[in-house]
Amino acid sequence: RLDDDPCRPSYHVTPPANWLNDPNGLIHWNGRYHLFYQYNPVGPFHNTIHWGHAVSDDLVHWEDRPVALTPSPEGPDRDGCWSGCAVDDGGVPTVLYTGGRDKRQLPCIATAADDDLTAWDKDPDNPIIEELPTEPEVLRTEDWEGEFRDHCVWREDGTWYQLIGAGMEGGGGAALLYESTDLRDWEYRGPILAGDRDTAGTVWECPELLDFGDRQLLHISNYEDVVYFLGSYADGEFEVDRRDKLDHGDFYAPQSMWTDDGRILTWGWLPEARDVSGQWDAGWSGAMSLPRELSLADDGGLCQRPAPELTELRGENTSYDVVRLGAGDTEQLPVESRSFELRATVRLEDAEAVELSVLETPDGEERTPIRYTYESELAVDRSASSTDPQATGDTQSMRVRPYDAPLSLRVFVDGSVVEVFANERHCLTSRVYPTREDATGMSLSAEGGRATIASLDIWELDGVW
Ligand code: DQQ
Incomplete structure (x- = not known):
């Protein structure tokens, strides 16, 4: 680990060296907490992203682990293993993430090859979703055949659901809902919420739906801010009654984990606020926020506290x-x-x-x-x-x-x-x-x-x- 730089955080998670962005695949497995993250092992810049890996016994002290996911030269993730989440599929730790290849963003799946979650087997049938939804039509740009990425997966009454972040042609960002019985065959259901360009950005990245019992929270990252919507989610639709920013500063693409005692802990990426040459000279870039405990206040508003x-x-x-x-x-x-x-x-x-x-x-x-x-x-x-x-x-x-x-x-x-x-x-x-x-x-x-x-x-x- 680089550690002789006074700007380097000592109690926030950072990469051992080089580049870190979004938190990914947060999971409590076999008694340990696993935090994966978007990682470029080659230098402190965003390119050919791997999944870095850190583990903790207490959510406070961390150990570096070897790189967990590496782009496969022949695979749909050749250009990068982008953001995604982890679930427990009947005893098999499983991650869903976005592969980048040429101008496409391709949902992929991998299962853990060991109990320490250090090695992962990518599914030979990747990508698991190839067709882009047409209703609404997914936004194409010069760089991308479709802005369609990042995964939030959960199970309800035996059915798997996932949200994928997207941009819509002629509209704003959207959180698109899919349904599956086996995490591999997915049926498209439509957007649970779609923003308008003026208020919430053209593309929604890293959508996440959190259930507080009688109310739900959806947050999305819109290139600038993390916007959260509080309201109620049912039958594929999210009805908003409040919205705000999750953080008003340098904080992006958060992801959450449920603890065994039923709390929601959220980490976000703290991007650098110095130019690229400063990051290059430092040899590292990016930190994670502290874990934040999210809950609802008596008045229905959102509470955020540092994890106890x-x-x-x-x-x-x-x-x-x-x-x-x-x-x-x-x-x-x-x-x-x-x-x-x-x-x-x-x-x-x-x-x-x-x-x-x-x-x-x-x-x-x-x-x-x-x-x-x-x-x-x-x-x-x-x-x-x-x-x-x-x-x-x-x-x-x-x-x-x-x-x-x-x-x-x-x-x-x-x-x-x-x-x-x-x-x-x-x-x-x-x-x-x-x-x-x-x-x-x-x-x-x-x-x-x-x-x-x-x-x-x-x-x-x-x-x-
Ligand atoms: N970062 C990932 C994407 C995501 C973006 C790529 C958000 O999957 O949309 O590193 O920071």
Whole structure:
């Protein structure tokens, strides 16, 4: 593993070196958690994608495993083994993924050849779906004969169902439903939901349907954002009653896993926010988010919290009952770190804004303020995050609900990741690239009035490899 780079996360999953994108094939098998991911073993760029593999006993500490899926020179996945999922087919771990060949995107299936899920047998009859649906007609582009990929598979009353992400000719993205008795012969049923181009993008990638009992959630990735729809799914149709973004920053193509005790944990790809030459120089690209526990709040909204297992990583603790700030005050916090968790409750009193600045140099040349305003906006300002011109400097922001309650904040900083959870509902993940060795400070300040920061805890977090 590359590990001498201060921008390299130590407790977020990263590839050993080279390129990582989407999480794939999440499965709890034989007592271990398996996380596969889109991986290019050749370099830190997206090309001829394989499935990388990491395993964990506790969802927190990880071990690298050899590459699990490799494109077959003669196969329908010659140009890449793209995103897909894993299911338990009567005791046989099975993955469905998209093969890329020439201008086609071709659904493929493989079964595990061992209990450690290190070797996979591709089905000789791949691809398992060859004809593109015509109702709606799948979008063709210069590059692709059909935008038709990524798989979410589940079983209901003995029947297998799968969603495939697509774009529609003349329309927007769609999540297309298929049905099967054996995971190999699939019958097309139609879109469960189709977006319009203006609101949710031209192509939907990596659709996933999650069942919360009386309500369902569908999320899709539309090249820019991960949009989720909450509502009800029945008989091949999804009726939406709310929508939002799953994360308002650098987060894409998430996938989820059910734990044995019935929780939904979701990981997303945290793409880099520096240009390709910076990624090339670093020798690695891409990280996974922390596992997030998704559930429904009493008011029917979506809750997102860091998986409770992550408290395992907590090391040295610095704690304050309360920090009171007057207008214009700044309080330096006595922790120097690039891998920590901070938890606090922020009350604005009559302040216009509170800023928690992380990854800060003593002279303030580099710093990343997380700013919360009386308008309930939470923003990560990257304009001074890095003096490296290859790093993005834009601000990412989100609205936080409820407007009238104190803000409960959890912030995870890890090398180049700033992952923020607000009120256990809203997430904003930013990638930042401080260059200075002393960009390890943190401070709190208030603007335009008084603010109270209560139950403030900072923990140093351990590495996970
Ligand atoms: N990444 C995969 C595709 C998917 C996209 C290719 C989303 O299967 O549509 O690496 O990031």
